[in-house]
Amino acid sequence: MEEMDLSLRTLLYSTLMDTPPSICGARLVSVIGSGGKTSLIESLAAEAVKRSKRVLITTTTKMAHPEFHRYETPDVIVLDSDILPETGRCILWGNSAGEKISSGKEEILKNALFDFDVILVEADGSHGLPLKMHREDEPVIAPFTTATVQVFGLSALNKPAESVIHRYDRFEGSERVADITTVMRCMDEPVKRGGGFLSFLNQSDTVDAQTLDLLADAVRTRSGSVIIGSLVQDTIHYVRMEESQI
Numbered sequence: 001m002e003e004m005d006l007s008l009r010t011l012l013y014s015t016l017m018d019t020p021p022s023i024c025g026a027r028l029v030s031v032i033g034s035g036g037k038t039s040l041i042e043s044l045a046a047e048a049v050k051r052s053k054r055v056l057i058t059t060t061t062k063m064a065h066p067e068f069h070r071y072e073t074p075d076v077i078v079l080d081s082d083i084l085p086e087t088g089r090c091i092l093w094g095n096s097a098g099e100k101i102s103s104g105k106e107e108i109l110k111n112a113l114f115d116f117d118v119i120l121v122e123a124d125g126s127h128g129l130p131l132k133m134h135r136e137d138e139p140v141i142a143p144f145t146t147a148t149v150q151v152f153g154l155s156a157l158n159k160p161a162e163s164v165i166h167r168y169d170r171f172e173g174s175e176r177v178a179d180i181t182t183v184m185r186c187m188d189e190p191v192k193r194g195g196g197f198l199s200f201l202n203q204s205d206t207v208d209a210q211t212l213d214l215l216a217d218a219v220r221t222r223s224g225s226v227i228i229g230s231l232v233q234d235t236i237h238y239v240r241m242e243e244s245q246i
Contacts, residue, residue, distance in 0.1 A: 034126030035153015053117035133170035145194030196246030
């Protein structure tokens with residue numbers, strides 16, 4: 001299958017925003033999984049700002065601290081405060097936790113629904129690995145979530161499975177080397193979610209064309225909305241949308 005001549009960022013944004021809003025009209029997207037959560041959040045934030053939306057970026061678990069990760073879109077960073085400013089196009093908010101920032105008070109997040117158009121929440125951790133299995137208490141879906149997107153990193157393919165799956169002890173597959181079956185097992189894991197649901201297989205730029213076509217064939221046998229693409233290249237390889245999902 002050839003790459004689609006469309007912008008991945010635009011497609012992801014329009015898909016996740018085309019869901020029923022919260023009671024006050026805002027959209028809150030919980031981003032879970034592995035293999036590009038922060039990059040996806042930054043892409044969605046940039047697209048929202050371009051469309052003159054006011055954006056809040058935060059977490060219910062932990063995400064990179066701005067001293068250790070360069071965020072391109074936020075023009076205001078608020079740390080260790082329960083007061084969110086009334087100005088700013090894109091605000092990054094959380095509490096300092098070493099090289100990470102952690103979640104703020106849930107009540108502040110609830111009130112933010114009235115002050116922001118789009119709220120993007122990193123709701124999972126993966127220790128930087130491209131695939132993940134979950135404990136019972138994971139992910140931490142934000143209250144009032146209107147859409148959940150689970151990210152899977154295709155850079156895991158052809159690498160030792162134990163080295164690319166966070167919480168490998170919970171993985172029930174027998175593959176020693178991560179392959180398409182490995183990705184499918186991770187996709188089939190039931191996870192907590194809120195609102196509409198989308199599976200996003202990222203890092204297609206790390207995979208050869210034949211494997212991508214085999215991956216798309218495997219995805220077709222499963223239900224749910226799926227996008228395969230590359231955030232780095234802003235390209236789309238495969239799309240399937242189910243209205244019942246998102």
